[in-house]
Amino acid sequence: MKRQIKKWTALLLSAAMVFAMVGCGSSGEDKKEEQGGQKEENQTKLEDTSAADVDETLAAAPHFNITVMLGNFTDSQGVETKQMLEYIEKHFNVTFNYVETSNTTENTIAAIETAVASDTDGIIGACVKTAACVEAAGDVPMVNQPDIGEEMTKELAGKANYLGSVCEDDYAQGYAAGAALYEAGCRKVCIARMTVGISESIDNRGIGFLDFVAEHDDMELLADNQSRGQYADAVATFASAFPEMDGIFCVIANDGVSQAMVTEGLVGSVKLATVGYASSDKQLLENGTLVYCTGGKSAITMTCFLALYNYLLDESKMIDDETRLMTRNSMEIKSVEDFEAMEKYVVGDVPPYNAEEMMNMVHYFNEEFTAEDFAGICDNYTIEDLMSRRSN
Amino acid sequence: MGGKQVSRTSEENLLIQQQLDKKARQKDLVMNLIPYAGFVFVVTALAIATGGNLFSTNNLANILNQSFVMIIVAVGASFVYAHGGMDFTVGASMGLAEFVIVTMILANRVPLAIALFVGVLVPVASSVSVACCALYLKIPVFVGSLGLRMVLMGVLNMVTTSSESGQLNISYNDYRFIDNVAVKLFVLIAIIVAGYYLFEYTGIGKKAKIIGGNRTVARESGINVSKYVIWGYVFLGVCVGIAGIFSLFRAAGVSNTSGSGTEFNLMTCIALGGFPLKGGQRSKIINAILGAMTVCILSNGLLLCNLDANIINGIKGLLFIVIVGLSYDRSSGKLVS
Numbered sequence: 001m002k003r004q005i006k007k008w009t010a011l012l013l014s015a016a017m018v019f020a021m022v023g024c025g026s027s028g029e030d031k032k033e034e035q036g037g038q039k040e041e042n043q044t045k046l047e048d049t050s051a052a053d054v055d056e057t058l059a060a061a062p063h064f065n066i067t068v069m070l071g072n073f074t075d076s077q078g079v080e081t082k083q084m085l086e087y088i089e090k091h092f093n094v095t096f097n098y099v100e101t102s103n104t105t106e107n108t109i110a111a112i113e114t115a116v117a118s119d120t121d122g123i124i125g126a127c128v129k130t131a132a133c134v135e136a137a138g139d140v141p142m143v144n145q146p147d148i149g150e151e152m153t154k155e156l157a158g159k160a161n162y163l164g165s166v167c168e169d170d171y172a173q174g175y176a177a178g179a180a181l182y183e184a185g186c187r188k189v190c191i192a193r194m195t196v197g198i199s200e201s202i203d204n205r206g207i208g209f210l211d212f213v214a215e216h217d218d219m220e221l222l223a224d225n226q227s228r229g230q231y232a233d234a235v236a237t238f239a240s241a242f243p244e245m246d247g248i249f250c251v252i253a254n255d256g257v258s259q260a261m262v263t264e265g266l267v268g269s270v271k272l273a274t275v276g277y278a279s280s281d282k283q284l285l286e287n288g289t290l291v292y293c294t295g296g297k298s299a300i301t302m303t304c305f306l307a308l309y310n311y312l313l314d315e316s317k318m319i320d321d322e323t324r325l326m327t328r329n330s331m332e333i334k335s336v337e338d339f340e341a342m343e344k345y346v347v348g349d350v351p352p353y354n355a356e357e358m359m360n361m362v363h364y365f366n367e368e369f370t371a372e373d374f375a376g377i378c379d380n381y382t383i384e385d386l387m388s389r390r391s392n
Numbered sequence: 393m394g395g396k397q398v399s400r401t402s403e404e405n406l407l408i409q410q411q412l413d414k415k416a417r418q419k420d421l422v423m424n425l426i427p428y429a430g431f432v433f434v435v436t437a438l439a440i441a442t443g444g445n446l447f448s449t450n451n452l453a454n455i456l457n458q459s460f461v462m463i464i465v466a467v468g469a470s471f472v473y474a475h476g477g478m479d480f481t482v483g484a485s486m487g488l489a490e491f492v493i494v495t496m497i498l499a500n501r502v503p504l505a506i507a508l509f510v511g512v513l514v515p516v517a518s519s520v521s522v523a524c525c526a527l528y529l530k531i532p533v534f535v536g537s538l539g540l541r542m543v544l545m546g547v548l549n550m551v552t553t554s555s556e557s558g559q560l561n562i563s564y565n566d567y568r569f570i571d572n573v574a575v576k577l578f579v580l581i582a583i584i585v586a587g588y589y590l591f592e593y594t595g596i597g598k599k600a601k602i603i604g605g606n607r608t609v610a611r612e613s614g615i616n617v618s619k620y621v622i623w624g625y626v627f628l629g630v631c632v633g634i635a636g637i638f639s640l641f642r643a644a645g646v647s648n649t650s651g652s653g654t655e656f657n658l659m660t661c662i663a664l665g666g667f668p669l670k671g672g673q674r675s676k677i678i679n680a681i682l683g684a685m686t687v688c689i690l691s692n693g694l695l696l697c698n699l700d701a702n703i704i705n706g707i708k709g710l711l712f713i714v715i716v717g718l719s720y721d722r723s724s725g726k727l728v729s
Contacts, residue, residue, distance in 0.1 A: 073701060100701040104652060105643040110458045114695040117451040118442075130645035132564045132571075152561075197553040197648040 022084040067115035069126045070292025071103040080298035091355035112136040130263040143304040150313040157322040164319030168330045171200040174208025177273035178290035192234035230286040232256030239264035295342040313364035320371040328378040408692030432713040438693030459688035461635040466680040468631025471624035474600040478669035480537040484544035485518035486651035489636040512633030519629035549648040564644035604671020687698040
C-alpha cells in the first residue's frame, strides 16, 4: 500500500514536471499568440486611433528575444521592473527571458552562457562585475544596469558587443538624502546599509550620505549598521541604543523600515530618508517623518531596453560614449503629491514612458532621434516631467 | 516429531531467507537505480523541452563550465560525507582562497604556481579546522562548520571590501589558458580518476566508509578514526582549492559573494545523487558526481527553457523531494546524522 502511494505520488509529481516542461517549450508561442490576440482586440477597439497605429507599426518590426538579468524579480524593484517589461512585451515585437542572478558573478556568467546557447538576440545584464561576463556573451549585444563601476566601464568599452551601461547617480541620491535630513534639522544620524561589496550602486548611496555628514561639522554619525537586508532590525537597534538620534538614512526603502519607525515610537522625533520607496511611505510623508525617498528606479531596465533595441533594429548606438556610465536622473519624492503621482504614473498600468513615447525613442521608427536626444531624455527623468507628459 | 519440525523449519527458513535476500537485492537495485533514473529523466525531459538545444556543441561546453566546480567539490566531499561528516565552510573558504590568489597575483611578486599552491592551502586549513572542532573539541560537526563558515564569511567580507569597489579583478585574457575547456576536461578527469582510486582502493576511502557505517565498531577494530577523518577533510580542502582556482579565472575577479552558496548546492548534489548523507558502505563517489551533474544540467536546461525564475526553483525543489524521497533508505535511520 505504502509503495503504491509512493509510486503514485512520484508519478503525479513527475507528470507535473513534464507538463511544466511542455508548457515552457510552448510558452513563447502561447505568449505571442496571446499578444497577437490582445493586439487584435486593441486594434478593433481603437480603430483609426493613434494607439492602434503605434501597435501596428511596432508589430511590423522584426522580432527579438531578449534576456533580462536582475538580482531577483521578487523584491519591489524586481516586481516593478517585470511589470514594465511585460508592458513592453505587449506592445513591442519582443520576448523577454527573465533570469535571477542573486548578484553573484558565477551565476551571472552561467546565465549569460546559457542565454547565448538559447539564441538570445540581446542581453540586459546585471551584476556585471568583471570583463569575463561580457566575454561570455560572445557576439551578443549587451547593455548593463547598475553594479558596475567607472573602472569596469572603461575596461568594457573596448568590447565589440558592449553597448554601454545605464545607472542612476546613487552617490548623489545618498548625498541628497543627507541634505534632506540636514534641512529637516537632523544632526545626530544613523545609517542602515547593505554589507559593502555586494552592489556598487547601493554602496555608492552610503558613500554619498557619509560624505555629506563628513562635510558638516555640526552633524554627527552615531552608527553605521551593515547587513544583508535586516534594515528594520537596524532601526530598532538604533532606537534603543541612541535615544538622542534624530535622523536615519536607509539605503533601501522597505515596508519593514517604515513599520519599525512606527512600532519603535520614532514618528515625531526621528526623520527618515531612503532610496526607493515602500508602499506604506505615504503615511510617513503625511506625518513628516519621511523627508526624502526616490521612485521609478525600475525604469533603468526600460532605458537599457531602448539602448539595446535601437542597436538590434538598425545598429544605432544610443550611448555614444561607452567609457562613461550613462547616468539617468532619479525621481526625488518629497511630498504626498509627488508620491501619489509616482504611484499613478510609474507603478500604474502604463510605465513612465508609454509605447508611443518609447517608439519615438527608437531610431528605426523615428529617424531624427539621436544619442543626444536619448541622453537628454535620461536627464529630464523627473516626477515633474512625468506629470507634465501625462497631463498632456 | 521435534526433529521433523526442525528439518521443515530449516527448509522453510531457508526459503524465507532466500526470499528476503531477493527482496533486499531488488530493493538495493531499485535504490541504486533511482538517482540514475532521475538523471536520465531530467536529461530526456530537458532535451525534449529545449528541442535538442541542450545537446548543442555550445551548450555542452556550457554544461562542462557550469558543472566543473561542483563536480570537483562533490568528489572531495564524498570522503567527508562517507564518514558521516559535513563541511559548511566550503563556499567561504573557496572565496578566501580566490582572494589570496588574486592578492598574490596583483602583488606581482610570486610565481603563479606558488600563488595557486598557497590558495589551495586556505580551504585545506579551513576543512581541517572543522575536523579538529569535531574530533578534539567534541563540537557537533554541523554546529562547528556553521560557526566557522560565519567566521570565514566575515573575514572574506572584510578583506574584499577593503578595496573601494569591493571587488578585486584580474585580467581575464591573461589567464584564458586556464579557463579553457580542454584544460578543464583534463583536470576533471584526473580528479575523478584520482578520487575514485583513493575512495575505492585505499584506506582513506575504505576506512571512511567503515567509520560512517559505525564509528564505534571502526574504533574497536583498531582504525585510527581521527586520522582518516582528517584525511577526508584534507582531500575535500584540496578539491575546494582547485575548484576555487578555476572559479577565479572564470570570473576573473573575486568579491564577497565569491563561492557563496556552494555548501548548500553541494548538499543538494550529494542528496540528489543518492549518496547517503550519513555515510557508510553504500557511499559511492559516482553518486556524488551524478548528483552534481543532475543539478547543473537541471539549472542549465530550465534556463534554456525560458522559464520564470520562480517556476525553476519550484521544479528543482519538487524533483529534489521526489528523488531523495524515493532513494533515501529509511531503515538506516536519520537522513543526516
